Amino acid sequence: MRVLADSATEPWELTRPGHVFPLRYREGGVLVRRGHTEAAVDLCRLAGLTPTGVLVEVVNDDGTMKRAPELRAFADEHGLAMISIEDLVRHRRRVERHVVREAETRLPTSHGDFTAIGYTITVDGSEHVALVYGDPATLTDAGPVLTRVHSECLTGDVFGSSRCDCGPQLNEAMDRIVEEGRGVVIYLRGHEGRGIGLVAKLQAYQLQDGGRDTVDANLDLGLPADARHYGAATQILKDLGVSEVRLLTNNPDKVSSLEDYGVTVTERVPLTPHPNGHNLSYLLTKRDRMGHDLPDLDQPELVPADLEGAN
Ligand SMILES: Nc1nc2c(ncn2[C@@H]2O[C@H](COP(=O)(O)OP(=O)(O)OP(=O)(O)O)[C@@H](O)[C@H]2O)c(=O)[nH]1
Numbered sequence: 243m244r245v246l247a248d249s250a251t252e253p254w255e256l257t258r259p260g261h262v263f264p265l266r267y268r269e270g271g272v273l274v275r276r277g278h279t280e281a282a283v284d285l286c287r288l289a290g291l292t293p294t295g296v297l298v299e300v301v302n303d304d305g306t307m308k309r310a311p312e313l314r315a316f317a318d319e320h321g322l323a324m325i326s327i328e329d330l331v332r333h334r335r336r337v338e339r340h341v342v343r344e345a346e347t348r349l350p351t352s353h354g355d356f357t358a359i360g361y362t363i364t365v366d367g368s369e370h371v372a373l374v375y376g377d378p379a380t381l382t383d384a385g386p387v388l389t390r391v392h393s394e395c396l397t398g399d400v401f402g403s404s405r406c407d408c409g410p411q412l413n414e415a416m417d418r419i420v421e422e423g424r425g426v427v428i429y430l431r432g433h434e435g436r437g438i439g440l441v442a443k444l445q446a447y448q449l450q451d452g453g454r455d456t457v458d459a460n461l462d463l464g465l466p467a468d469a470r471h472y473g474a475a476t477q478i479l480k481d482l483g484v485s486e487v488r489l490l491t492n493n494p495d496k497v498s499s500l501e502d503y504g505v506t507v508t509e510r511v512p513l514t515p516h517p518n519g520h521n522l523s524y525l526l527t528k529r530d531r532m533g534h535d536l537p538d539l540d541q542p543e544l545v546p547a548d549l550e551g552a553n
């Protein structure tokens with residue numbers, strides 16, 4: 243293995259095919275693919291070493307693979323440091339810079355005049371936009387900034403769909419930021435359908451037409467209930483000089499995700515729930531199964547569309 247890792251080694255010095263099974267690293271590492279190959283290479287790079295690693299499975303005496311608790315005990319017994327791929331992802335998102343500021347322009351809207359700043363993320367090529375209200379230069383180290391981190395929702399944001407509450411939430415967030423006189427909306431592309439994509443979301447809606455709830459519909463499609471992460475948002479906030487936010491959201495997970503990647507949330511500022519006959523079941527599921535803080539949904543005058551036949 244030392245010969246393989248040595249950059250002075252020439253191909254003829256190695257027997258091919260040999261008994262070592264080669265694995266190929268995906269550029270971008272654990273941020274692109276959460277594999278052990280990517281983890282091994284990223285770990286070497288972070289340690290300033292040649293990016294060549296060896297993967298071994300640690301097994302129990304009965305031949306089964308050791309899982310996290312058993313590995314923990316093994317590491318303690320032998321005085322070894324142990325980290326997970328998730329730790330590597332978190333570390334890289336916190337300390338590395340993956341964002342490029344590509345454009346900055348005026349964006350007058352019906353809510354007020356914003357500055358639109360366009361970003362690309364180097365590791366996956368995704369594009370996002372930050373709408374800044376007030377002079378962007380004054381955001382740096384200016385105390386907690388009122389911020390909305392909004393997940394793309396074509397049907398709700400653009401078409402005004404009543405099946406979710408995304409459109410009204412975006413509008414409310416923009417209005418409140420204008421009222422405040424300063425703030426940021428980060429619009430995250432690629433978050434459509436909680437990260438499963440537009441067509442998959444429409445398929446999930448189709449399953450919901452048949453009675454599944456929003457969580458089970460994703461799972462029935464073999465997709466995660468929520469595949470989003472907020473790495474792009476925290477990178478953009480840091481680029482804007484914002485290290486502390488007052489976050490407009492009803493989703494406590496969003497708060498902890500931002501904090502995980504190094505942005506302090508000094509306050510969670512609730513958004514008004516916008517229930518209607520079509521989204522009530524959806525909102526109740528968000529409250530009961532996804533931990534969203536959505537008060538006042540149990541009003542008798544609100545009837546889910548499937549009960550009143552309004553679909
Ligand atoms: N898969 C799936 N995604 C949905 C559905 N309804 C809305 N979405 C997506 O959910 C995302 C918005 O997430 P929400 O759970 O509404 O809200 P949140 O962003 O987690 O929390 P808030 O900050 O309180 O708005 C958008 O990307 C929508 O496209 C649905 O029924 N199924």
Ligand SMILES: [Zn+2]
Pocket residue numbers: 395397398399406407408409
């Ligand atoms: Zn929506």
